[in-house]
Amino acid sequence: xxxxxxxxxxxxxxxxxxxxxxxxxxxxxxxxxxxxxxxxxxxxxxxxxxxxxxxxxxxxxxxxxxxxxxxxxxxxxxxxxxxxxxxxxxxxxxxxxxxxxxxxxxxxxxxxxxxxxxxxxxxxxxxxxxxxxxxxxxxxxxxxxxxxxxxxxxxxxxxxxxxxxxxxxxxxxxxxxxxxxxxxxxxxxxxxxxxxxxxxxxxxxxxxxxxxxxxxxxxxxxxxxxxxxxxxxxxxxxxxxxxxxxxxxxxxxxxxxxxxxxxxxxxxxxxxxxxxxxxxxxxxxxxxxxxxxxxxxxxxxxxxxxxxxxxxxxxxxxxxxxxxxxxxxxxxxxxx
Numbered sequence: 001x002x003x004x005x006x007x008x009x010x011x012x013x014x015x016x017x018x019x020x021x022x023x024x025x026x027x028x029x030x031x032x033x034x035x036x037x038x039x040x041x042x043x044x045x046x047x048x049x050x051x052x053x054x055x056x057x058x059x060x061x062x063x064x065x066x067x068x069x070x071x072x073x074x075x076x077x078x079x080x081x082x083x084x085x086x087x088x089x090x091x092x093x094x095x096x097x098x099x100x101x102x103x104x105x106x107x108x109x110x111x112x113x114x115x116x117x118x119x120x121x122x123x124x125x126x127x128x129x130x131x132x133x134x135x136x137x138x139x140x141x142x143x144x145x146x147x148x149x150x151x152x153x154x155x156x157x158x159x160x161x162x163x164x165x166x167x168x169x170x171x172x173x174x175x176x177x178x179x180x181x182x183x184x185x186x187x188x189x190x191x192x193x194x195x196x197x198x199x200x201x202x203x204x205x206x207x208x209x210x211x212x213x214x215x216x217x218x219x220x221x222x223x224x225x226x227x228x229x230x231x232x233x234x235x236x237x238x239x240x241x242x243x244x245x246x247x248x249x250x251x252x253x254x255x256x257x258x259x260x261x262x263x264x265x266x267x268x269x270x271x272x273x274x275x276x277x278x279x280x281x282x283x284x285x286x287x288x289x290x291x292x293x294x295x296x297x298x299x300x301x302x303x304x305x306x307x308x309x310x311x312x313x314x315x316x317x318x319x320x321x322x323x324x325x326x327x328x329x330x331x332x333x334x335x336x
Contacts, residue, residue, distance in 0.1 A: 048106055050082075050100055052110050054085055088210055098123065101124050110131065112182070122141060130299050133145070145291070145318055148182075148282075151186040153322075153325065154282075169200060170229075172194065177210050183235045219232060231257035234259070240261070244275045248275065260276060260278075261281070263282075268333060278328070
């Protein structure tokens, strides 16, 4: 009998039938050339990733950003913590970031709420903490990565749809949080889109403080000052519901066209009721989930791009990612 042949045949069968490693076990790495790719590894369940936002109880954030972040943490077997003030309070968000830095979490996922948080983000990066900004870009923050929506594009989409809704003529206004990087980009996209229509008169941008009551009051004032107002576009989660309240009270539903961002249940219902004509939704769950994964990959050197990325100054995660928009109107609203 050829025992050598029998040995190799038996070894081949054994290797081919060997089961994959169980959860929690460390598997071998796969090497391709000089690069080593991690296929799995044991993760410390106390490894902590921290999300810092403001208006931490805002339903938009709770139902999308925070839900995705928690789901990601459960899947990866790591600890996730969500911090921030209950109200829209940027100084409090800055203070929260600075308080978290000394604890050196595995990664920081920071909501890009205001350009004023740039210095705090720089401090986190300088402290060696993997740091990703999501939702809105923060210039001069030196963040490792940004992931979110292209707000200029969201504004352009609203502007083009508004022009179509009002037949290319009439007075229009926009509202949101003035001074925020993302919304200012959205305002610019909207204005650039309507410039193609000489018959459209842009009467200005207005601050609604991301508050439904304020948005309703601002919209009501606009309707009173401009009885011939043709349309309004909103750029924060509460703009649409606020504008809708004002239009209903003025009995101008359908006469004054409304477009806005976000696709929460209340926004969807406003489309179904014919009060709002067009929504541009963000892929919030997607960009927060992927943002958290970027932190993990940077922390664990999942895909190294050199023999020592830190020493060579290479950031081994995407520098900037935009995740696109979701457009909703009467033609597809019942699918949501």
